[in-house]
Amino acid sequence: MSNRLYIPGPLTVSESVIKAMGRPMVGHRSKAFVSLYNDMQPRLQTMFFTKDPVYLSTSSAWGVMEGALRNVCRKGVLNCMNGAFSDKWNDVARRCGRPAEALQFEWGTPVDPAAVRKALASGKFDCITFIHSETSTGTLSPIEDIMAVVREFPDVISVVDSVSSFSTLPIHKDRLGIDILLTGSQKALALPPGLAIVSVSERARERAKLSADRGYYFDLIEFHDNHLKGMTPSTPCISLLYGLQQKLLEVEAEGLENRFARHLRLNERMRAWGLAKGFPLLPAPEFGTRGLNCFRNARNADLERLNETLKSRHKIVIDGGYGKLKGKTFRISNMGDETDETVTRLIAALDDSFAEQGM
Numbered sequence: 001m002s003n004r005l006y007i008p009g010p011l012t013v014s015e016s017v018i019k020a021m022g023r024p025m026v027g028h029r030s031k032a033f034v035s036l037y038n039d040m041q042p043r044l045q046t047m048f049f050t051k052d053p054v055y056l057s058t059s060s061a062w063g064v065m066e067g068a069l070r071n072v073c074r075k076g077v078l079n080c081m082n083g084a085f086s087d088k089w090n091d092v093a094r095r096c097g098r099p100a101e102a103l104q105f106e107w108g109t110p111v112d113p114a115a116v117r118k119a120l121a122s123g124k125f126d127c128i129t130f131i132h133s134e135t136s137t138g139t140l141s142p143i144e145d146i147m148a149v150v151r152e153f154p155d156v157i158s159v160v161d162s163v164s165s166f167s168t169l170p171i172h173k174d175r176l177g178i179d180i181l182l183t184g185s186q187k188a189l190a191l192p193p194g195l196a197i198v199s200v201s202e203r204a205r206e207r208a209k210l211s212a213d214r215g216y217y218f219d220l221i222e223f224h225d226n227h228l229k230g231m232t233p234s235t236p237c238i239s240l241l242y243g244l245q246q247k248l249l250e251v252e253a254e255g256l257e258n259r260f261a262r263h264l265r266l267n268e269r270m271r272a273w274g275l276a277k278g279f280p281l282l283p284a285p286e287f288g289t290r291g292l293n294c295f296r297n298a299r300n301a302d303l304e305r306l307n308e309t310l311k312s313r314h315k316i317v318i319d320g321g322y323g324k325l326k327g328k329t330f331r332i333s334n335m336g337d338e339t340d341e342t343v344t345r346l347i348a349a350l351d352d353s354f355a356e357q358g359m
């Protein structure tokens with residue numbers, strides 16, 4: 001038996017998905033492929049709460065995070081930063097030669113809509129990036145309030161990362177007016193890594209047409225032209241698409257509302273466990289994300305020893321803190337396929353492993 005992963009991605013992939021991924025190949029220009037693509041499209045649109053197309057990119061999330069900027073940023077991008085991934089996006093924008101400005105918030109605090117309004121009012125930006133759920137700190141930013149501000153600036157294209165929040169709670173893409181909403185396969189969806197899923201507004205595609213140096217692999221116009229034929233621009237990882245289709249069927253069988261409720265319930269259970277054990281959340285509880293919890297290591301537990309015990313006795317792995325938070329926080333995922341039963345086992349394993357070091 002392999003270790004069960006509670007790190008915030010990649011997660012343990014279910015047997016049903018692994019089985020689906022083992023299906024035989026089809027040509028990526030064949031009728032069978034077009035049926036696969038077109039079967040998934042409306043299901044994906046439901047999950048994105050959108051009528052916009054949803055494109056499938058065989059890349060990790062960073063592919064479309066970088067690609068989106070190459071498509072829609074001409075004048076300048078405002079990068080809202082409050083953790084490792086959102087901070088990095090500013091670096092990526094600069095590496096792509098885009099004029100990029102940092103709007104920095106302390107790690108573990110959310111993006112502040114008033115600060116966004118002030119920055120956008122400068123008129124320097126034609127796009128904005130923010131991360132709904134900053135996985136490195138377990139912090140959820142107030143997406144409704146941020147998007148209300150962004151909508152005050154009609155020239156600003158919004159690019160929103162929902163890698164660790166997608167399908168853990170509703171994100172109403174069309175109602176909020178999000179132009180580009182993206183997620184990755186290995187986190188909230190508990191698929192293997194290597195697939196990015198992105199829904200793109202017509203406004204964003206119009207902007208992309210003006211961007212001469214948007215490249216090829218992540219060209220939103222290429223994605224759209226192929227989308228209209230039920231295809232992707234280049235040969236995708238078809239196995240991953242089989243896995244995605246299986247996941248979409250499972251999400252539908254469970255029901256989206258039930259899925260949201262399950263994530264909330266399991267997330268609350270883990271939070272209550274942490275608090276009772278003397279580990280408060282890093283963010284203020286109202287900004288804690290729902291697919292994982294980032295606990296402050298307030299009791300100075302030896303996290304490496306903890307993970308050794310978890311692994312050797314229970315075949316479980318958690319995360320001992322990301323980047324500059326290593327050792328100071330630990331993160332436990334409840335994304336994907338976790339159930340009341342797996343969380344009960346996880347809590348028992350954690351209690352046993354903390355007890356091993358007298359806690």
Ligand SMILES: *Cc1c(COP(=O)(O)O)cnc(C)c1O
Pocket residue numbers: 009060061062063085131133134135136161162163164184187193194
């Ligand atoms: C993991 C993660 C990414 C990067 O995903 P890759 O699949 O490694 O490219 C981006 N944003 C957030 C919020 C993440 O959690």
